[in-house]
Structure formats: C-alpha cells, structure tokens
Amino acid sequence: MSKSLQFSIAILVAIFFFLPSAEAFNLYDYFPNLVPGQDPGQPDTLYTVCESQTAGQQVIQLRLKTDNVGEFDSVAGAFIPLLLTTDKPGVVLDTTEATTFSGTASLVWEGLAVDVQTSGGNPGSFPMTVLIGGVSLDPSGFLGPGDHLLARLVFSLSEPTKICVDSTQLDIAPRRGDVYLVTAQPVDYVPQWYKDCCGPAVPTLSEWGLILFSLLLLASIVWYLKRVKKVYA
Numbered sequence: 001m002s003k004s005l006q007f008s009i010a011i012l013v014a015i016f017f018f019l020p021s022a023e024a025f026n027l028y029d030y031f032p033n034l035v036p037g038q039d040p041g042q043p044d045t046l047y048t049v050c051e052s053q054t055a056g057q058q059v060i061q062l063r064l065k066t067d068n069v070g071e072f073d074s075v076a077g078a079f080i081p082l083l084l085t086t087d088k089p090g091v092v093l094d095t096t097e098a099t100t101f102s103g104t105a106s107l108v109w110e111g112l113a114v115d116v117q118t119s120g121g122n123p124g125s126f127p128m129t130v131l132i133g134g135v136s137l138d139p140s141g142f143l144g145p146g147d148h149l150l151a152r153l154v155f156s157l158s159e160p161t162k163i164c165v166d167s168t169q170l171d172i173a174p175r176r177g178d179v180y181l182v183t184a185q186p187v188d189y190v191p192q193w194y195k196d197c198c199g200p201a202v203p204t205l206s207e208w209g210l211i212l213f214s215l216l217l218l219a220s221i222v223w224y225l226k227r228v229k230k231v232y233a
C-alpha cells in the first residue's frame, strides 16, 4: 500500500471518528420564527404512565393532556428532554422510532426523535438524557382537546428495576427550559410536567393470605403461651 493511500485512509478514519454526532432534534429547524406564547385555555400536562413490569421489560407511556381547541391552538409539536435513572444495571432503552411511536398519536408526525444525549448515545448507560420530539406540519397530525399517547419508552431489563423519568434542560431548547409544546400558530409554551417512577410489582397478601397469616400468628402465640406455662409450672 502506498504511503499516500495510507495517509488518505488515515484521514478518512479520522474524519469518521471526529465528525460531530448527528444533529439533535430542534424545533427551530421546523419553525425558524418560533416565538414564546401562552398555553391556550387551561394548563396542559405532560405525564407518564407505568405499564406493568414483566420479567424482562418495562414500558413507560409519555402522555399529553390538552384542552387546546381550534386550528391554530392545537398541539403541533413537542420537545421533551427526559432524564432517566435506574436503580439496577443491565437496562437498555429501545431507541427505534418504530417501537417508541408505534400506536401513538404522534406517529404521523415528522422529524420524530429518540435522541440519547449522554454517553455518546449509548442506550444502555444511565443516568441518561434522551430527547423525545416531533412536529406535525400537516393539520391531520394536530392534537386537539384530549388525552394523547405521545411515545412509549420501552426498556429491556435484566432484573426487577425501578426506572424514574423526569424532565431536564437541554441547551438546544428554544429557550432555556425543560419541556416545550408548539401550537400550530406556531408559538411555543411550557406545559406542566409530572415526574414519576416505575418499579417492580410489590407482592401483596390476598384476603386468604391475610387469614392464613393471622391463623399462623395465633398458633404461634398459643404455642408460646403454653411453653411459658410449662416453664413456670
């Protein structure tokens, strides 16, 4: 191999490794003239819902409750940077769009993003900052009054694990803040956010279990009293 060819390959390898990572989802790419606005009507809320944890999986729904009505006030985009923490290792977030947005209201949106911002984009490294986002440039994707499923965060687990989801700040946000929604107008506004944790199901005693437990306790007390009586007899 000639020295010039070796040099060229070295340059290409260097470019490959030092190229900046793919640009993160940014609302300004879709709405260059985005201005701050007010949440129309009552405050909208972004919140999570824990689906039941199975042996190897935890699904956490990301949902939006909005009362915004009308062609211009409907929700047309979301910028949701999340801080994810786990209490056990061996957790991996599925970052594929097909998984995250399957069956959601935002599936028809454009620029859908599940961008891991931490540890070089490693979906198995926690605490993790991940940006969930997307926009609708077509009225068919605008979200009016209702309770909408925006995304499903699907985690694979290696053991029962508690996973907490909170919002966080990203410098690429339209303005310094956490989560943003965009109306079709378009203006951006900050909805209310509720953080939550999802964990393994705690085993509970059924009614029959409680009865059996009481009988066992009673039997233990009777046995103990009889034993004490014998000692002092």
Ligand SMILES: [Ca+2]
Pocket (backbone or CB within 6 Å): 039, 040, 041, 042, 043, 044, 066, 067, 068
């Ligand atoms: Ca509202």
